[in-house]
Amino acid sequence: MSEFVVELRGITKRFGTFTALDDVSVKVRPQSLHAIVGENGAGKTTLMRVLQGILKPDSGTIIVEGKEVHFLHAEDAYAMGISMVSQHYSIIPSLSCIQNLMLAAEPGAVINYTQAKQRASQLAERLGVEFDWDASAEGLGPAGSQKLEILKLLWRNSRIMILDEPTAMLSPADSTALYENLKKLAAEGATILVVTHRLPEVMTYCDEVTILRGGKWVGDRTVNETDVNELAELIVGKALADLPEHHPPKAGRANLSIQNLSVKGHRGDQAVKSVSFELNVGEVVGLAGVDGNGQKELFQAIVGVTPAMGGTIKIDASEEPTVAARVRKGLRLIPEDRHEEGVIDDWPLAENMVLGFQEFAPLADGRWINAKEQRMFADRVLARFNTKFSSPDAPIRSLSGGNQQRAVAARALEFDPKVILAFQPTRGLDIAGMRDVYMAIRDACDKGASALVVSFDLDELLQFCDRVLVMNRGQIYEPAPDMARDRAELGRLMVTT
Amino acid sequence: MNWRLSVLVVAVVALLGVAIMSTQVPPATVFKTLFEGSLGSASRISDSLKEITPLLIAGIAVFVALQAGLFNIGAEGQLILGALSGVLVAQRIPGAAGWVLGSLAGMVVGGLWALPAALIKVYRNGHEVISTIMLNNIALLLGSAMVNGPFKGKLSGAPTTDPLDKGSMIPALMIGNLRISLAIFVGLALAIGIAIWIRKSVRGFELRAVGANLRAAEFAGVEAKRVMIRAMVASGALAGLAGSFQSLGYEGRFYPDFSPGYGFDALGVALLAGTNPWGILPAAAVFGILNKGSSALTIEGVPKGITGILLGLLIIVFAAVRYRESKASGS
Numbered sequence: 064m065s066e067f068v069v070e071l072r073g074i075t076k077r078f079g080t081f082t083a084l085d086d087v088s089v090k091v092r093p094q095s096l097h098a099i100v101g102e103n104g105a106g107k108t109t110l111m112r113v114l115q116g117i118l119k120p121d122s123g124t125i126i127v128e129g130k131e132v133h134f135l136h137a138e139d140a141y142a143m144g145i146s147m148v149s150q151h152y153s154i155i156p157s158l159s160c161i162q163n164l165m166l167a168a169e170p171g172a173v174i175n176y177t178q179a180k181q182r183a184s185q186l187a188e189r190l191g192v193e194f195d196w197d198a199s200a201e202g203l204g205p206a207g208s209q210k211l212e213i214l215k216l217l218w219r220n221s222r223i224m225i226l227d228e229p230t231a232m233l234s235p236a237d238s239t240a241l242y243e244n245l246k247k248l249a250a251e252g253a254t255i256l257v258v259t260h261r262l263p264e265v266m267t268y269c270d271e272v273t274i275l276r277g278g279k280w281v282g283d284r285t286v287n288e289t290d291v292n293e294l295a296e297l298i299v300g301k302a303l304a305d306l307p308e309h310h311p312p313k314a315g316r317a318n319l320s321i322q323n324l325s326v327k328g329h330r331g332d333q334a335v336k337s338v339s340f341e342l343n344v345g346e347v348v349g350l351a352g353v354d355g356n357g358q359k360e361l362f363q364a365i366v367g368v369t370p371a372m373g374g375t376i377k378i379d380a381s382e383e384p385t386v387a388a389r390v391r392k393g394l395r396l397i398p399e400d401r402h403e404e405g406v407i408d409d410w411p412l413a414e415n416m417v418l419g420f421q422e423f424a425p426l427a428d429g430r431w432i433n434a435k436e437q438r439m440f441a442d443r444v445l446a447r448f449n450t451k452f453s454s455p456d457a458p459i460r461s462l463s464g465g466n467q468q469r470a471v472a473a474r475a476l477e478f479d480p481k482v483i484l485a486f487q488p489t490r491g492l493d494i495a496g497m498r499d500v501y502m503a504i505r506d507a508c509d510k511g512a513s514a515l516v517v518s519f520d521l522d523e524l525l526q527f528c529d530r531v532l533v534m535n536r537g538q539i540y541e542p543a544p545d546m547a548r549d550r551a552e553l554g555r556l557m558v559t560t
Numbered sequence: 561m562n563w564r565l566s567v568l569v570v571a572v573v574a575l576l577g578v579a580i581m582s583t584q585v586p587p588a589t590v591f592k593t594l595f596e597g598s599l600g601s602a603s604r605i606s607d608s609l610k611e612i613t614p615l616l617i618a619g620i621a622v623f624v625a626l627q628a629g630l631f632n633i634g635a636e637g638q639l640i641l642g643a644l645s646g647v648l649v650a651q652r653i654p655g656a657a658g659w660v661l662g663s664l665a666g667m668v669v670g671g672l673w674a675l676p677a678a679l680i681k682v683y684r685n686g687h688e689v690i691s692t693i694m695l696n697n698i699a700l701l702l703g704s705a706m707v708n709g710p711f712k713g714k715l716s717g718a719p720t721t722d723p724l725d726k727g728s729m730i731p732a733l734m735i736g737n738l739r740i741s742l743a744i745f746v747g748l749a750l751a752i753g754i755a756i757w758i759r760k761s762v763r764g765f766e767l768r769a770v771g772a773n774l775r776a777a778e779f780a781g782v783e784a785k786r787v788m789i790r791a792m793v794a795s796g797a798l799a800g801l802a803g804s805f806q807s808l809g810y811e812g813r814f815y816p817d818f819s820p821g822y823g824f825d826a827l828g829v830a831l832l833a834g835t836n837p838w839g840i841l842p843a844a845a846v847f848g849i850l851n852k853g854s855s856a857l858t859i860e861g862v863p864k865g866i867t868g869i870l871l872g873l874l875i876i877v878f879a880a881v882r883y884r885e886s887k888a889s890g891s
Contacts (some may be wrong), residue, residue, distance in 0.1 A: 368778050387781030398779060407773040409886070418769065419780035427762045434760070456885075 067126075068093040068254045069145075069229070070224060074113055074123035076106075081453060083109045084120070087280045089273045091223075091256065094249050096242075098265040098286075099258045101275035101298055102493040103449050104463045107258045108150075110275070111225050114256075115147050116140035127223070147225035148212040150464065150491070156201035163200045163211060168219050183247055186217045190244050192297075205232035205354055209241065216518065217248075227258045231490055234353045242268040260493050262291045274298055295494055317341040317380075319365070319482045324374035327472035328361040334360035336537035337374065342482065342513035347504060349524030350517045352534035352557050358517045359399055361534070362484055365515075366396055379481050390419055393481025393512070397472050397488040405471045406459050413441035413455035416474055423478055440477075447473040448499045464491045472500045476507050481509060483514040487524065501527040522551060533557050562884050569859045572873045579869050583862045588864055597856020598849040602737035609744055610810045612848030614639065614802040614822040616747040619829030620754050621798035626830055627758060628791035629771035630681065634692025636823025637699030638673045638796045640802035642666030644703050645719050646804025647814040648711060650728040658728030659808045663801060667809075671793045673699060673747015678792035682785045688792065696823075704816040713813070720815035724852070728811035743809035748841070750798070755837035767791055799823060820851070831875055834882055847871060 069091040076084040084106045099107045112118040114125065116134030127143050134140045154163050161176065164183055180196045182219055182496045188478050192210050200461050203211060209229060219488055226245075230238040242264065245255050259265060265272050267284060274281040274297040281297050319342040328334030334357045342348055352358060363369035365376055367386040375382055378392045396403035406415045419438050425436045441455050448469040452462055459467055468491050475483055484503055489497040504514045505527075518524050524531050525548055533540045533556040546552040580587045598608045618635045625632035632638075643666065650662035677695060680686040704719065713722035732741040758764035769777035770787045778784050802822065807814050825847050832846070833839030854867040 146736045251771055366779060368775075385781070385783065386778065387783070390781045396779065403773075403775050405776060407769060409772055414765075417765075418776065419763050421765045421769075421780070421782075430761055430763065432760050432762060432765060 065436050067091055067118055068128055069114065069256075070124075070126040071110065071114060072124045072126065074110065074120045074551065075095065075513050076109055076113060076118060076120050079405070079453070083278050084113070085278045086123070087275065087278070089256060089280070091270065093254050094252060095270040095496060096245060096249055096255050096257060096268060098269040098272040099256060099264070099275065100260070100265060100272055100493060101281075102277075104277070104466055105275040105298075105493075106278040107275055109228060109278075111227060111256065111258055114140065115225060141219065141221075144220060144222035146216050146219055146221040146223075147227065148209070148216065148229065150228045150231060152205075152212055154200045154203065154208045154211060156199065158200055159197050160194050160195040160203070160211060164196075164215055164218050166215075167171070168215075183214070183218070186214055189247070190214060191247065192244070206234070206237035206240075208232060209237075210244075211371065213241075213244070213248075221294060222252065223254045224255070225256045228260070229257060230259070230261060230264060230489065232333055232354065232519075238264065258454070260491075260497075262294050262494075265294065276278060287401075298494060316344050318344055318378070318511075319515070320375075320377040320380070321365070322375045322377075324361070324364060324376060325372040326357070326364040326369060327372055328357070328360055332384075333372070334498045334537055338537075338539045339374075340539055340541075342515055344511055344513060345508050345526045346503075346530065347508050347514045347516065349528035349531040349532050350515055350539075351524050351553055352519075354519055356534045358486070358534050359535040362396070362399065362486055362517065365482075365484060366394065387422070393479060395475040395477075395480040395483045397475045397483070397485040399486035401467060401471055401518075406467065408460040409458050411456045412427065412445065412452055412462070412470065413438055413460050415459045416441040416444045416455075416470065416502070419474070420478060444473045444477060445470060447476070447503065448496065453521055465493065465496055468535070469496055469499075472503070476503050479510075480507050480512045483512055485514060485516045487518055488516060489518070497523070521550065521557075525550065525553075563828055565884055567878055568877060568880050569610025569850075573671050576870060576873060578861075579866055581867065585753045585860055585862050588777040589860065590776040590857065590866070591864070592809060593851035593856050593860050594850065594867070595873060598853035601615075602665070603739075606737070606739040608849050608852040609740060610806075612844050613741065613744045613747050614806045614819070615825055615829050615851075616744070616751060616841060616844035617802035618745075618799050618822055618826035619833065619844045620750055621629065621684065621795045621802065621836065622826045622830035623833060623840055624754065624758075624767075625791055625795035626800065627771045627835070628767045628788055629774060630665060630678075630792055630795070631689050632674065632677075632692055632792065632795045632799070633689050633827065634677060634695050634699075634796065634823075635799040635802075635826045636819065636821060637696035638670035638694070638799035639806075639819060639823045640703045641673050641699050642670040642803030643807040643811075643818060644706060644711075644803075644814045645800075647724065647807045650724055650808055651721065653728065654725065654847075656731075658724070659730045662728070662808050663804045666798070666800040666804025670803065671797035673800070673887040674792050674796025675789075678789045681792070682788050695734070700816065703814070707815060711814075718815070721813045723813045725810075726809070728808075729806065729812055737876050741805075743805040746805070751841050752836070758837055763787075765890055799826070802826075823852070828871055832878055834878070 067090045071089045074084050074087045087110060101107050109118065113120050116137045132143060161183055163181055165179060170179060183196055208516060216374060217305060249255055257269065259298050269286050272284050274284055275359055322339050324335060325333060325337050326335035350358060362367060364371045367389050378389055378394055383389045383392055403406055417426055426440055427433060445452060445516045450469045452466065455521060465490050472488055488500050492500065516524065517526060531553060533553055535557055540556045542552050542556060580590050597604060599605055621635050622632050646662040646666040649665040650658035653661055673695060676690045677691040680691050681688045706717045707721055711721055711741055715722050730742050732739045758768065766782045768788055769780060769782055770784045774784055784864055806818065813816050829840060829843040829847055832843035850867040850871060854864040857866060858864055
């Protein structure tokens with residue numbers, strides 16, 4: 064038996080003329096937390112899909128526990144104890160927790176729920192969590208869903224677990240808890256592969272790390288023998304340019320003025336409770352807070368897709384009734400859920416870049432679309448963040464998640480934005496992409512726009528924003544001026560009061 | 561070609577073969593009859609055109625709604641009431657104004673008949689498939705009641721209106737025995753117009769956005785509710801036009817059974833066309849020619865249903881091809 068539990072040797076995978084993976088090799092030691100890092104489109108997710116049997120490599124071999132394997136379907140990998148939690152959870156809200164847990168891996172044709180729940184509780188205990196098994200999965204937040212997804216792997220007796228961007232939707236505290244649980248599972252015999260962008264997580268919790276760049280293997284490191292700077296360099300292939308500077312908050316004209324705004328939540332409660340704030344010209348303002356404290360409803364009300372219960376929203380000093388009118392006034396959005404709110408998955412990239420600006424000259428003249436202008440516009444938007452794509456006529460879903468996010472972020476910066484609302488704008492982006500997006504937002508604000516950025520990563524906000532507000536239970540708090548950049552104070556506002 | 565697709569095609573051909581064999585008429589005869597029965601002579605071609613016209617226009621109707629994400633199963637009902645109102649107006653107005661205003665009346669009535677389904681969908685989230693199916697039943701019975709009751713013709717004992725004056729009917733071009741109604745030219749112009757509009761106009765862009773991702777369209781400033789109502793009413797108006805054209809261009813009167821289900825076949829036409837507006841015309845032609853040819857088959861002792869099987873299989877194969885294409889272009 065070899066000293067590695069999983070070996071991928073010389074894996075190559077092409078999609079048409081595009082080589083997603085080029086002769087990539089990875090060796091994973093048993094009972095380790097092994098991180099796979101790289102830029103968007105580096106091939107991380109593709110590689111994991113090969114290991115999981117979803118994609119068949121064009122060449123290369125997969126060796127699991129010393130034996131060469133040929134996966135034809137995901138079921139084959141699953142039978143070898145390999146399974147994955149993807150970036151988007153597959154929890155069905157209308158089923159109960161126990162039903163979700165067993166889904167597609169039911170113990171038999173007739174289910175003995177008492178036994179099933181017993182086993183489920185034992186597994187949950189191993190992970191140090193608790194579930195009300197009969198409750199519907201609807202109420203699970205991102206952290207709860209994540210835990211349930213990991214329990215699903217345990218339920219299936221997975222020994223090799225793959226997690227794709229597991230902390231993308233989690234608060235810092237939940238992320239810490241997640242990794243502690245993963246450590247525990249590894250100690251008990253599991254091997255865990257984590258695809259992530261967050262280097263601090265890699266440094267704190269992982270044992271080994273493999274770096275990919277542009278579909279090629281760049282290096283393996285033992286975490287103890289490397290540091291964030293080296294990893295960052297390996298990932299992007301060059302030293303990072305300087306980060307944008309903070310501007311001191313300046314008083315002046317407000318691009319966005321919110322007064323006593325209240326918004327109903329989807330459960331009938333009041334999700335946003337009479338909040339007031341302003342975004343001054345040139346300001347990048349962060350909105351920190353734990354997920355689910357009203358950020359989503361606040362954004363939807365400002366965009367205009369959800370009616371406000373009360374209060375006023377002024378963009379550039381005027382109240383506008385419709386979404387279209389607000390877009391014309393200069394409101395731009397990098398939405399929370401790209402697939403739901405931002406793009407049309409089946410549509411060509413070029414048409415997606417026009418979405419929201421369909422009436423704007425010169426993309427349309429009066430009632431008719433100007434196809435040539437649309438195409439030139441799309442090319443320009445896509446070039447801004449170096450979105451990698453095969454053709455502007457290809458559906459946007461053929462792009463990797465990070466490249467889709469680049470395209471959506473670039474789109475929000477077009478046609479002289481006045482107010483940029485960005486919900487987790489760097490979700491799924493690598494370091495270079497994250498810097499590009501914030502630099503571009505900063506650049507737009509230097510030219511007279513304002514931005515409101517929601518992120519669940521407080522460090523990211525402190526790094527990039529001029530001012531950080533905190534949203535907690537539907538209300539917005541601003542720390543005292545002397546505490547404005549105090550991590551502990553902001554954290555206190557996020558979780559107390 | 562993907563191997564699954566090859567298997568599907570082989571299976572489809574085999575299934576069709578078995579269906580034809582079971583009629584005990586040699587397959588060659590079946591296809592020859594189908595072909596000759598629909599395209600074999602000038603008058604048969606004229607009859608095929610009569611079938612193609614309503615399928616084309618109602619196909620456009622269903623297509624427009626489908627592009628906005630709405631399934632207009634109600635085309636049949638809208639078509640029937642469009643035909644009735646077209647005749648009622650044309651009976652009362654002599655000359656060319658008769659068919660022009662009659663056609664417009666068909667559009668208005670078809671559009672109004674679709675409106676409740678649109679409003680229920682948009683404001684009460686009631687599924688348009690259910691409401692349009694129910695409106696179909698009402699339309700069918702209403703049409704029948706009208707010609708059994710108030711608008712029953714005096715010249716015949718059957719439930720039908722009196723025939724229209726030749727002068728109030730849509731004119732046709734005669735080339736020998738070949739009769740080409742102006743109706744089909746209008747249909748062609750509509751097909752071309754809609755194809756251009758849906759791809760090249762801002763409103764067409766917004767309509768497609770609503771159909772492809774309602775939420776994303778709303779976030780992009782599209783007034784989705786308004787778009788959906790307009791699309792459904794336009795769809796109903798087009799289906800109503802298909803009906804009034806049929807009675808004013810071909811039948812010359814209204815009777816409840818004039819439609820062998822054009823509105824339902826129009827669903828097949830739109831499905832065959834998929835998202836490509838240029839596909840509606842060939843799809844309507846295939847449906848129309850097979851419909852016409854199937855009457856000839858009956859004479860040979862082959863059940864009409866055989867063309868239904870052929871069309872159904874065709875839709876399945878096209879759906880599979882499209883699925884493969886979309887999978888190949890995605891990740």
